[in-house]
Amino acid sequence: MEKSLVAGASLQVEGLTVSFGSGNHRVLALDGLGFSLKPGEIGSLLGASGCGKTTALRAIAGFVRPHRGRILIGQREVVSATVFVAPEKRGVGVVFQDYALFPHLDIAGNVAFGLRELPAGERADRVAQMLELVGLPTIGRRFPHELSGGQQQRVALARALAPSPSVLLLDEPFSNLDPDLRERLALDLRAILKRHGTTALLVTHDQYEAFALADSIGVMEAGRIAQWDSPYRLYHQPDTRQVADFVGLGAFLPGRVEHRDGRSFVQIELGTLPIQTRADQAMAGATANAQGEVTVLLRPDDVIHDDASPLQAEVVNKAFRGAAFLYTLRLPSGAMLLALVPSHHNHAIGERIGIRFGADHVVTFPADEGSRAPSLTGPS
Numbered sequence: 307m308e309k310s311l312v313a314g315a316s317l318q319v320e321g322l323t324v325s326f327g328s329g330n331h332r333v334l335a336l337d338g339l340g341f342s343l344k345p346g347e348i349g350s351l352l353g354a355s356g357c358g359k360t361t362a363l364r365a366i367a368g369f370v371r372p373h374r375g376r377i378l379i380g381q382r383e384v385v386s387a388t389v390f391v392a393p394e395k396r397g398v399g400v401v402f403q404d405y406a407l408f409p410h411l412d413i414a415g416n417v418a419f420g421l422r423e424l425p426a427g428e429r430a431d432r433v434a435q436m437l438e439l440v441g442l443p444t445i446g447r448r449f450p451h452e453l454s455g456g457q458q459q460r461v462a463l464a465r466a467l468a469p470s471p472s473v474l475l476l477d478e479p480f481s482n483l484d485p486d487l488r489e490r491l492a493l494d495l496r497a498i499l500k501r502h503g504t505t506a507l508l509v510t511h512d513q514y515e516a517f518a519l520a521d522s523i524g525v526m527e528a529g530r531i532a533q534w535d536s537p538y539r540l541y542h543q544p545d546t547r548q549v550a551d552f553v554g555l556g557a558f559l560p561g562r563v564e565h566r567d568g569r570s571f572v573q574i575e576l577g578t579l580p581i582q583t584r585a586d587q588a589m590a591g592a593t594a595n596a597q598g599e600v601t602v603l604l605r606p607d608d609v610i611h612d613d614a615s616p617l618q619a620e621v622v623n624k625a626f627r628g629a630a631f632l633y634t635l636r637l638p639s640g641a642m643l644l645a646l647v648p649s650h651h652n653h654a655i656g657e658r659i660g661i662r663f664g665a666d667h668v669v670t671f672p673a674d675e676g677s678r679a680p681s682l683t684g685p686s
């Protein structure tokens with residue numbers, strides 16, 4: 307029977323500041339970074355290259371000494387103005403990008419590496435338990451070079467989990483794997499971490515990896531958190547245009563906020579969109595200029611294909627996504643839009659199709675300045 311497993315601890319990071327170099331060559335890698343994870347929660351730091359993700363992870367692990375800030379693991383302060391606990395005393399496990407398995411040790415030897423204090427019998431039980439947990443119960447006698455990349459990644463995870471770390475840190479653990487395997491392993495890893503009750507922090511620049519794995523995601527910009535939220539809210543309610551740009555696909559269209567009969571609306575080329583929630587209303591109020599002009603974010607799933615709609619858009623491009631097509635559409639004004647349409651609606655490039663707005667929320671940002679054209683966003 308499976309032994310009861312130790313749940314993770316909370317992780318609290320406050321005002322973490324790290325810089326490298328000096329004088330003109332000084333780089334501020336972390337600029338007052340703050341966030342927290344509850345015991346058993348999986349968080350992710352997501353951001354473009356150079357935004358400070360790896361430095362954050364290394365500071366939590368204890369490989370980098372911050373200039374300012376505090377880190378608490380559970381109730382224990384591991385970093386403050388007067389405290390610096392050595393990496394090996396923090397109870398933190400790390401899974402690196404390249405797995406870093408020991409080539410001369412077999413798989414059981416690798417997983418047993420952090421268990422030297424346990425008596426041999428208990429150690430063997432724990433290794434078996436961990437290999438079972440990651441779905442590789444029979445490979446203990448093989449060597450790392452005899453395993454696939456995905457299997458090596460699971461062994462690295464088993465090794466990191468074996469000493470029951472209070473917090474597990476994962477540094478782009480899937481980046482060496484092919485894209486199909488990545489998302490599947492991210493989902494498997496989430497199930498394993500949840501079963502184990504491990505608090506974990508993943509750093510990645512791949513939003514789909516973060517979406518598949520994390521309960522909460524912090525989008526980082528220039529060494530700080532731009533928005534810390536659930537994957538759903540980051541996608542549907544981004545606080546800033548930069549976050550909207552970084553997370554998910556979409557289009558930015560010009561709009562105008564109007565008020566009638568005590569209700570607010572946004573007028574865009576797709577029609578008049580009622581602003582339903584107080585949060586959306588507050589955002590529209592805060593972002594509109596004196597003329598009421600705003601920029602409206604439209605995700606591909608906000609745009610519905612409807613043959614009966616009077617608004618027609620031209621198919622400019624299409625990408626088959628299995629269950630759906632991602633269409634790039636040109637509106638009569640010339641503005642571009644993305645639409646996710648069930649794949650039995652197979653339209654040719656150049657065809658005109660009816661569309662309408664189909665979301666229950668409206669996300670607005672300050673209006674584009676001058677000649678800046680409406681644009682598409684997202685990695686694709």
Ligand SMILES: Nc1ncnc2c1ncn2[C@@H]1O[C@H](COP(=O)(O)OP(=O)(O)OP(=O)(O)O)[C@@H](O)[C@H]1O
Pocket residue numbers: 326327333334335353354355356357358359360361362511
């Ligand atoms: N040891 C170092 N010495 C000098 N500068 C460093 C050092 N480590 C990181 N930096 C700089 O600090 C900034 C943040 O780097 P970091 O590696 O944390 O970013 P990242 O978001 O993890 O990027 P990537 O996704 O490319 O790994 C970058 O400008 C980087 O060049």
